Amino acid sequence: MSPASAPEADASHCLExxxxxxxxxxxxxxxxxxxxxxxxxxxxxxxxxxxRARFPGAxxxxxxxxxxxxGLINLHTHAAMALLRGMADDLPLATWLADHIWPAxxxxxxxxxxxxxxLLAAAEMLRGGVTCFHDMYFFPDAAAxxxxxxxxxxxxGLVVLEFPTPYASDAAAYLARGREVQAALADDPLIATAxxxxxxxxxxxGSFRAACELADAHGLPLHVHLHETEREIQDxxxxxGRRPLARLDALGAVGPRLIAAHGVHLTDAEMDLLAERxxxxxxxxxxxxxxxxxxAPVAALRARGVNVGIGTDGAASNNRLDMLSELRLTALLAxxxxxxADALPAHEVLAMxxxxxxxxxxxxxxxxxxxAGLDADVIAVxxxxxxxxxxxxxxxxxVYAAGREHVTHVWVRGRxxxxxxxxxxxxxxxxxxxAETWRRRxxx
Amino acid sequence: MSPASAPEADASHCLExxxxxxxxxxxxxxxxxxxxxxxxxxxxxxxxxxxRARFPGAxxxxxxxxxxxxGLINLHTHAAMALLRGMADDLPLATWLADHIWPAxxxxxxxxxxxxxxLLAAAEMLRGGVTCFHDMYFFPDAAAxxxxxxxxxxxxGLVVLEFPTPYASDAAAYLARGREVQAALADDPLIATAxxxxxxxxxxxGSFRAACELADAHGLPLHVHLHETEREIQDxxxxxGRRPLARLDALGAVGPRLIAAHGVHLTDAEMDLLAERxxxxxxxxxxxxxxxxxxAPVAALRARGVNVGIGTDGAASNNRLDMLSELRLTALLAxxxxxxADALPAHEVLAMxxxxxxxxxxxxxxxxxxxAGLDADVIAVxxxxxxxxxxxxxxxxxVYAAGREHVTHVWVRGRxxxxxxxxxxxxxxxxxxxAETWRRRxxx
Numbered sequence: 090m091s092p093a094s095a096p097e098a099d100a101s102h103c104l105e106x107x108x109x110x111x112x113x114x115x116x117x118x119x120x121x122x123x124x125x126x127x128x129x130x131x132x133x134x135x136x137x138x139x140x141r142a143r144f145p146g147a148x149x150x151x152x153x154x155x156x157x158x159x160g161l162i163n164l165h166t167h168a169a170m171a172l173l174r175g176m177a178d179d180l181p182l183a184t185w186l187a188d189h190i191w192p193a194x195x196x197x198x199x200x201x202x203x204x205x206x207x208l209l210a211a212a213e214m215l216r217g218g219v220t221c222f223h224d225m226y227f228f229p230d231a232a233a234x235x236x237x238x239x240x241x242x243x244x245x246g247l248v249v250l251e252f253p254t255p256y257a258s259d260a261a262a263y264l265a266r267g268r269e270v271q272a273a274l275a276d277d278p279l280i281a282t283a284x285x286x287x288x289x290x291x292x293x294x295g296s297f298r299a300a301c302e303l304a305d306a307h308g309l310p311l312h313v314h315l316h317e318t319e320r321e322i323q324d325x326x327x328x329x330g331r332r333p334l335a336r337l338d339a340l341g342a343v344g345p346r347l348i349a350a351h352g353v354h355l356t357d358a359e360m361d362l363l364a365e366r367x368x369x370x371x372x373x374x375x376x377x378x379x380x381x382x383x384x385a386p387v388a389a390l391r392a393r394g395v396n397v398g399i400g401t402d403g404a405a406s407n408n409r410l411d412m413l414s415e416l417r418l419t420a421l422l423a424x425x426x427x428x429x430a431d432a433l434p435a436h437e438v439l440a441m442x443x444x445x446x447x448x449x450x451x452x453x454x455x456x457x458x459x460x461a462g463l464d465a466d467v468i469a470v471x472x473x474x475x476x477x478x479x480x481x482x483x484x485x486x487x488v489y490a491a492g493r494e495h496v497t498h499v500w501v502r503g504r505x506x507x508x509x510x511x512x513x514x515x516x517x518x519x520x521x522x523x524a525e526t527w528r529r530r531x532x533x
Numbered sequence: 534m535s536p537a538s539a540p541e542a543d544a545s546h547c548l549e550x551x552x553x554x555x556x557x558x559x560x561x562x563x564x565x566x567x568x569x570x571x572x573x574x575x576x577x578x579x580x581x582x583x584x585r586a587r588f589p590g591a592x593x594x595x596x597x598x599x600x601x602x603x604g605l606i607n608l609h610t611h612a613a614m615a616l617l618r619g620m621a622d623d624l625p626l627a628t629w630l631a632d633h634i635w636p637a638x639x640x641x642x643x644x645x646x647x648x649x650x651x652l653l654a655a656a657e658m659l660r661g662g663v664t665c666f667h668d669m670y671f672f673p674d675a676a677a678x679x680x681x682x683x684x685x686x687x688x689x690g691l692v693v694l695e696f697p698t699p700y701a702s703d704a705a706a707y708l709a710r711g712r713e714v715q716a717a718l719a720d721d722p723l724i725a726t727a728x729x730x731x732x733x734x735x736x737x738x739g740s741f742r743a744a745c746e747l748a749d750a751h752g753l754p755l756h757v758h759l760h761e762t763e764r765e766i767q768d769x770x771x772x773x774g775r776r777p778l779a780r781l782d783a784l785g786a787v788g789p790r791l792i793a794a795h796g797v798h799l800t801d802a803e804m805d806l807l808a809e810r811x812x813x814x815x816x817x818x819x820x821x822x823x824x825x826x827x828x829a830p831v832a833a834l835r836a837r838g839v840n841v842g843i844g845t846d847g848a849a850s851n852n853r854l855d856m857l858s859e860l861r862l863t864a865l866l867a868x869x870x871x872x873x874a875d876a877l878p879a880h881e882v883l884a885m886x887x888x889x890x891x892x893x894x895x896x897x898x899x900x901x902x903x904x905a906g907l908d909a910d911v912i913a914v915x916x917x918x919x920x921x922x923x924x925x926x927x928x929x930x931x932v933y934a935a936g937r938e939h940v941t942h943v944w945v946r947g948r949x950x951x952x953x954x955x956x957x958x959x960x961x962x963x964x965x966x967x968a969e970t971w972r973r974r975x976x977x
Contacts, residue, residue, distance in 0.1 A: 489622060
């Protein structure tokens with residue numbers, strides 16, 4: 090089913106919140122305004138009386154204590170790993186991967202695992218106000234089916250590795266499967282693709298070159314784990330005689346397509362290079378802490394003009410796919426790392442998770458802001474709960490005080506996928522059953 | 534009204550959760566068990582069938598997807614500052630205090646401000662599973678009234694400062710007011726007191742000595758901000774020729790009564806001293822980051838045997854009074870700071886917020902664990918939501934995946950103060966009105 094043919098596509102809604110946060114560069118918080126959605130697009134952001142006059146047929150959605158803003162974008166995740174949420178914690182990275190994650194994946198990886206895991210992840214993300222996720226995992230075709238069912242936008246990384254898994258046997262096979270998925274999704278209005286050579290330590294030079302060619306040929310993002318750990322950098326020095334970023338730059342991979350996931354260990358010169366090349370970073374604060382990878386220099390990156398979005402990473406190393414929690418951690422941690430309480434104010438963090446992330450994905454002209462003509466990926470967050478009182482500034486509250494439980498409404502391409510705090514597209518009972526079935530297989 | 538005379542005092546409840554986490558040293562997670570509350574006390578933790586046989590009259594509370602554990606203890610806060618939540622963010626500490634917090638407090642500080650602010654804070658804390666908070670603020674008698682209305686346990690710091698506020702004119706006046714409040718609350722089963730000389734930079738040697746005498750005379754904790762910022766340490770070197778901890782130690786203030794709030798900047802020798810003296814630290818990870826105070830050496834403190842609890846600090850520098858969020862941040866940040874993913878596992882963090890915090894407050898024989906004879910300060914957290922699936926380990930989920938929205942039931946001294954996720958003691962509409970009234974006064 091194409092979302093364009095969904096029954097809601099012609100409906101129109103006039104959202105009447107207390108606050109509108111357009112997240113357009115330079116835009117202020119608006120009061121007394123409405124956001125009008127017609128079919129899959131935003132028709133207008135305008136004063137409420139004007140909206141009612143111009144769109145008399147639109148169904149009014151009263152949101153008296155709510156902020157309405159663009160949907161949050163999760164710029165780096167492995168959605169299907171939701172099925173491995175909390176299966177192994179508090180372990181050194183090498184033990185965690187080699188003794189727990191890889192064996193479980195090796196035994197269970199399949200189209201069905203990825204479908205069910207992505208469905209579980211999509212439900213969690215939508216209910217938490219995430220309308221788009223940038224994924225990297227096996228069986229992206231299965232992830233696409235799940236995303237479509239859930240009604241969430243996805244940019245699915247077509248993963249490339251050198252070693253065999255149940256998904257593909259070698260880099261050429263990964264690339265071949267990736268090309269097939271890309272072709273099948275090329276005109277999809279909801280699901281897009283990226284090319285995802287996994288990491289410098291799992292992908293050889295030739296495969297990186299082939300991945301770049303594929304990305305260039307179709308204008309896709311290049312999704313790579315980069316400078317996540319000190320060990321990755323040391324291994325690269327040992328194997329290639331240079332650091333991973335320098336190696337990728339020599340291969341032509343560092344440019345405006347590149348979304349470097351993690352970007353924890355970066356010299357000043359490397360940050361300058363990312364800025365010069367127009368590359369993007371997907372900052373994953375919770376996972377970087379949980380795996381003890383380190384403290385990313387987010388304020389320093391942004392000061393140099395590097396575009397930085399925010400990601401949850403997979404639920405196996407987080408253990409939640411909760412962007413509001415990640416925004417808060419981003420804002421707090423940046424201050425601690427920079428040693429300045431005025432580092433990374435709340436409004437900048439909100440921009441990172443909306444308009445900046447959209448730009449990283451090459452979707453800046455379609456999502457990430459509330460502006461007439463953009464796709465209607467919109468969320469409402471109720472700031473009326475007593476734990477959010479008093480409210481001096483809705484932007485501060487969204488970043489520092491609110492939680493995902495305060496998200497009440499979510500529209501993706503105009504489709505109401507969450508309403509009254511409830512997911513409209515998937516039955517939670519069915520999700521729990523699927524998760525429980527996989528839990529028994531993961532740990533019999 | 535004394536809680537002992539509350540109508541619920543003779544009721545008995547048989548809680549039948551999926552998991553019981555007793556948080557007794559060395560205790561494991563129990564399945565198939567029940568927790569029986571009779572009046573204000575825990576009567577038994579035992580296999581479910583046995584519970585039903587021994588307590589046939591107890592009202593059964595079915596908690597099929599829940600974990601039941603001791604209530605969380607917020608070891609450092611300024612509850613009434615909830616009224617200043619988010620009024621000024623992203624500012625350097627000096628600007629934040631001098632241009633925003635102090636002027637607002639100076640204009641508005643009163644019995645009514647503290648009562649309403651504490652009521653707002655108590656509601657937020659109870660709904661998030663906090664059954665006890667260790668406070669430091671003006672007008673502790675007003676805070677006591679609010680805590681009693683809300684039905685939350687409190688240990689109220691009797692604040693001591695050298696400078697005048699609407700609460701008291703000088704250190705002698707603060708101490709005199711403190712003695713009055715202590716005498717009035719001496720036999721209260723729900724509300725206790727601590728002596729709270731605010732900080733080394735706001736309290737002189739003589740006042741510290743008097744505060745210690747008061748604490749010794751009544752066996753009270755000594756609640757002090759200590760080694761929170763580098764500037765505090767430099768100022769002490771300039772004014773006293775030694776670091777604050779050394780100065781307090783010379784005054785006899787460093788011992789098993791001391792709860793040092795923050796404890797961010799500590800040398801190895803200072804950590805050894807805290808361990809030798811049996812002093813406690815209240816770790817405040819979110820506030821330490823938000824005010825850019827620094828990264829506290831929690832794993833190192835614990836490795837030396839220092840008892841560390843967790844606090845939210847006030848909502849003006851957090852901006853939430855959410856202990857589950859603070860637990861998660863504690864576990865994540867300790868790994869990042871120690872550079873080891875196995876630093877501070879989930880079960881240790883849960884102990885810090887329950888049994889360890891109770892011990893810091895001198896209440897280890899009354900709260901902090903589920904054991905027959907202890908006060909019935911108990912919470913239930915529903916781990917059945919789809920965003921918490923699958924569940925391999927309830928302890929991991931409580932620390933890394935669950936949020937305060939999953940807390941469904943809270944009992945304090947056996948009184949059901951939260952049931953079905955709803956506060957039973959205060960009307961949220963009334964709270965919102967009070968908060969809104971104060972908001973208008975804070976920022977007219």
